[in-house]
Amino acid sequence: xxxxxxxxxxxxxxxxxxxGWNRFWYTPRDPRMVCALxxxxxxxxxxxxxxxxxxxxxxxxxxxxxxxxxxxxLNGQQTLGPTLRYSYLFLAATPASLWILHGAGIVTVxxxxxxxxSRWTAPAALLVVLAYVHRMPLLTGQWEPVLTMxxxxxxxxxxxxxxxxxxxxxxxxxxxxxxxxxPSRPQPSVAANISVRLIQLHLAALCIxxxxxxxxxxxxxxxxxxxxxxARTESRLVNLTALSDAFLLVNAWTHxxxxxxxxxxxxxxxxxxxxxxLVLGIPFWLSLALxxxxxxxxLTMxxxxxxxxxSQRGVCHEMVVEDR
Amino acid sequence: MGRRSLRDQVDVNxxxxxxxxxxxxxxxxxxxxxxxxxxxxxxxxxxxxxxQKLLRFFRPYARVLNFDLDGTRYYLTHGSQRDVDHRIEVLxxxxxxxxxxxxxxxxxxxxxxxxxxxxxxxxxxxxxFQGDDAVTALVAAGIxxxxxxxxxxxxxxxxxxxxxxQSWEAVRSDVPAERDAESATYFATAYAAxxxxxxxxxxxxxKRESAALEAQPGGPR
Numbered sequence: 001x002x003x004x005x006x007x008x009x010x011x012x013x014x015x016x017x018x019x020g021w022n023r024f025w026y027t028p029r030d031p032r033m034v035c036a037l038x039x040x041x042x043x044x045x046x047x048x049x050x051x052x053x054x055x056x057x058x059x060x061x062x063x064x065x066x067x068x069x070x071x072x073x074l075n076g077q078q079t080l081g082p083t084l085r086y087s088y089l090f091l092a093a094t095p096a097s098l099w100i101l102h103g104a105g106i107v108t109v110x111x112x113x114x115x116x117x118s119r120w121t122a123p124a125a126l127l128v129v130l131a132y133v134h135r136m137p138l139l140t141g142q143w144e145p146v147l148t149m150x151x152x153x154x155x156x157x158x159x160x161x162x163x164x165x166x167x168x169x170x171x172x173x174x175x176x177x178x179x180x181x182x183p184s185r186p187q188p189s190v191a192a193n194i195s196v197r198l199i200q201l202h203l204a205a206l207c208i209x210x211x212x213x214x215x216x217x218x219x220x221x222x223x224x225x226x227x228x229x230x231a232r233t234e235s236r237l238v239n240l241t242a243l244s245d246a247f248l249l250v251n252a253w254t255h256x257x258x259x260x261x262x263x264x265x266x267x268x269x270x271x272x273x274x275x276x277x278l279v280l281g282i283p284f285w286l287s288l289a290l291x292x293x294x295x296x297x298x299l300t301m302x303x304x305x306x307x308x309x310x311s312q313r314g315v316c317h318e319m320v321v322e323d324r
Numbered sequence: 325m326g327r328r329s330l331r332d333q334v335d336v337n338x339x340x341x342x343x344x345x346x347x348x349x350x351x352x353x354x355x356x357x358x359x360x361x362x363x364x365x366x367x368x369x370x371x372x373x374x375x376q377k378l379l380r381f382f383r384p385y386a387r388v389l390n391f392d393l394d395g396t397r398y399y400l401t402h403g404s405q406r407d408v409d410h411r412i413e414v415l416x417x418x419x420x421x422x423x424x425x426x427x428x429x430x431x432x433x434x435x436x437x438x439x440x441x442x443x444x445x446x447x448x449x450x451x452x453f454q455g456d457d458a459v460t461a462l463v464a465a466g467i468x469x470x471x472x473x474x475x476x477x478x479x480x481x482x483x484x485x486x487x488x489x490q491s492w493e494a495v496r497s498d499v500p501a502e503r504d505a506e507s508a509t510y511f512a513t514a515y516a517a518x519x520x521x522x523x524x525x526x527x528x529x530x531k532r533e534s535a536a537l538e539a540q541p542g543g544p545r
Contacts, residue, residue: 194354
């Protein structure tokens, strides 16, 4: 009797999980969101690659601070076995070749941003960003894992279906071919949905991870953490030491940071809480950028949270059914 | 219907009606990927032995695509010795080490920019690896070599300094040195090395053993 009940429960659990899994991953989605994310991620990647320009030879050139030999030696000393840090920038033996590779990287990322051959330029842009990350792993921070995550997941999606040169060229070709019934709205796609779902999950997990990591230290419980960020005179963007007179505000700000990160990761999946959390994310990430000086990371996290915006408008499966 | 729009229609049909086998394969790949990502994220702060073994196993996938956070700290601050600002300072040859104005801070770019942060991270790395002479010597030698070969400037010393944090009570202190976050009391040297440059440009780094000082948030207290 009990065995039968357990078996029924497990069967129902498996069925419900399977149905939920399929609905979550395989419901076609309007690809406009991945197209918007392509532009956002492309701009972030462009900022990342261009940020190396002024010090390109100083860091990576022959006799640079971290020339290829030094980086390989450092990687070898920190890792047992193969380092698995592949970068085509290791091939640059002269400043000229380094500049050529850097220029090619910028062109690739620009092509992704404007949506030219986006099926190819998305993985190529990921390759470009990874090349810089693996070339100087010592100098990477919180920004790079978020940026590479976005580019990796967008590589799976049809990011050129709208707001892109690809879409413009396709329309021109269709017009030249005499087609009058070219779809005005891009068709929903499962690949777009998988890409957005991966970004959503990864982003939510990163927020929870950051919140939990903070709680590992007393300063986030005692409410002092924001003060220790304010006190970093060489990192902060604005001087907020005047808040020493309003320490309760510092306590509150500290608690709000942890609360937002943990709540975002959990409640952003709730239909009603989502819009509120996304709107609150704007002052949250901008204030965090001013406080920590981690401008690129905060802006990229804010832009990545765009991935949750479309979910508010309902699943596209229903749109497909309606269209038919 | 044009050739392109016909292909679009085929794409839509294929994408909206995935076969059972395709779904199963994609599901397995998604599950495996999410497991790797979850392990990498969960192991960010203090990885367990199991997590370390799993990370080593996943490394060919996770590291190549930068999914492993590999020491990147996702917590903003823990108010610890690591969570202070670091800077690299160099002393050009022939200058007086005792004169604070002789030291040149190695930093470029606007505050908040990635260019600026890279110099900070290099300094943090030196402070973090201060016990590992091989690593710190490699980085210090890189700084010296770059200065010599690219800027034509010989260096006599390299040091990494920590800018200690000012407590909120110290901001309102009556003691001027405590109130000023830029005063000498708020700096500690985490690493310092003498540089010997040969005639052929060979560089030797001699670490100063007395350089590493304890640094606590709230600095002078």
